[in-house]
Amino acid sequence: MSVFEKPAAAAAGGVPAVTAAAPAAGRIGVTRRQLIWRRFIRSRAAVIGGLVVVGFYVVALFANFLAPYGVDQRFIEYLYVPPQGLHLDVRTGLYVYGVQQTVNPETLLTTFTIDRSRRVPLRFFVRGDSYPVLGLFTSDLHLFGARVAGMGAFFLGTDRQGRDMLSRILIGSQMSLTIGLVGVLLSLIIGSALGVVSGYYGGRVDEVVQRLIEVIRSFPAIPLWMALTAALPQHWPPERVYFAITVILSVIGWTWLARQLRGKVLALREEEFVTAARVMGANDGRIIFKHLLPQVFGHIVVIATLAMPGMILAETALSFLNLGLRPPLTSWGVLLQEAQNLESLRNYPWLLIPAGFISMVVLAFNFFGDGLRDAADPYSA
């Protein structure tokens, strides 16, 4: 009996061993990156958020083409036109209703109302306001526009100067979305350099960096940003103001990243692979760049994504207060400056539309960043 039992037992013991090894073998073939990706795409909100974010950046890239009009193109006879909704007629194609101008006899205020008896047909690929492409050549091709030149079609209405809100929002997205990106990039460079150095070397260096962070973080963000942006000279050219704002935004941004990375590096520094590298004669630079930074890279990406909404909101808030970007630069915050005046807010509520776009981008970034954070640590439950 026992003679026959043994191989059976061995087999019985062997079978679970094989089945146990199978998923393990499957796991060995999967890289860390693939694990992260799998976890990420499982979260529907994060995927949608990510797609929306990518979508916004693609739109920003082709904003001049997608926008029916130029960012500063004025229609003097169409001031404060309400949004003309987009309609589809199967026979004639897309159209918007025309507008009717009325003058209020009491206030002498000119107002426009939608006139359903007139239609303004639309056409794809029209020639309009010219814009530079990549700084190489200029183009005047727009995705769509009113079929009759000179006739306006304003989906989201026009502003005080008769400029198309949709075009301004689309082109303004370039400023709003890139300022966050550049700001985050700058924070990343400063934050990861100081954070890693502070955690790796410790001692006096660490003390100085931590004290600096403590002082900066003693200030509430918006008031500090306000004070710093108020210091920008009025006569600076737009590009310089733009760059200065990104620098100012990253003044606070980097501290968060530096704190987080310092903690990570402090823990990693004691790990055996660092000791091993050192024993093998690696210098500090090699240990930091080859061994430590790749370990915290995922963390950096997550923090950067989560920092984006804050940067976008900060730019919007500052520009809204007339402290950030200013015309001729156009960002969503600059557009909202028009909504500051309560009277115009009452008469022309569509001036608030850029706020919807801001909230949408921030919401998408929040979902995206949240999903990334959960996915970045693929070995946790």
Place this chain on the structure above:
Amino acid sequence: MIAFIIRRLLAMIPTLFFVSIATFVIIQLPPGDFLTSLQALAASSGSGADKAAMDNLRHQYGLDQPKWVRYVKWVSGFPRGDFGYSFEWKRPVRELIADRLELTILLSLLSLVLMWVVAIPVGIYSATHQYSGTDNLLTALAFLGLSVPDFLLGLVYVFIGLFIFHASVTGLFSPRLVDASWSLGKVLDLSNHLFWPALILALAGMTQLIRILRGSMLEVVGQQFVRTARAKGLSEQVVIHKHAVKVAINPLVSVMGMQLPQLISGATILGIVLSLPTTGPMFIRALTSQDMYLAGTFLLFLALMLMVGNLIADVALAWIDPRIRYQ
């Protein structure tokens, strides 16, 4: 405990010193000074500025002295409660900012209370009814609350209040009551004018607290002491409210310190949008007109508020969770 508080207070002193230097450097950053911006204004309105008179004023205000002398003069007044002189208002800074700081603190405290009063029951409900319809709805709302900046909510609030309900939404009092003497109606009017801004201010933090409490409750509910409590035959009510919540609430206290900067930032910008007599409107005006001591003192006090708030959060945490104190 007292030793812990004293240690933390002492640690604040050097930070405060560096903060005052940083503040002074920041308000010195704009080119020129208050008089040059005054001069520019005078020039634009056509009245020529008298060079000698300007130099005289500059001397009178001490603007011709080296920067470090001005810093030392400014800082050395602090112990006496002297924070410098506002060029624009021609009054000592102290008289100008006292009311405004009080109102800012009041508004921040009010929204802090609102945050907690709403977040705790909702967070507990969300955790005990995980993935229910209400929980999912709250999760969606939480993300929305985090995504709409408070100044936008302020604008929307003004829009709805002013044009749909035709109510007075800006300032502290309705126009008809501004000059009225104190009465029940006026007190109600004031609380109405403070409640909504406080709620708008609280919204982002509130949703954050709900998320954190929900997560921490879910974690705590799975722990053994909760199972033990249930095994003892305690009612679910007692298990949740007496055992689980007490432990789950710790992360909320520690996050309070992180929320204060947002609250102070929000109060500043919301004050501007709703033209409340908080620090916001006067601060931004002082910044643009280069009224440096006024702007600097505001910035300094906002930082101080933040530091004191953080201290209180730390003390509260140490009080709730004694393990923290010795770390």
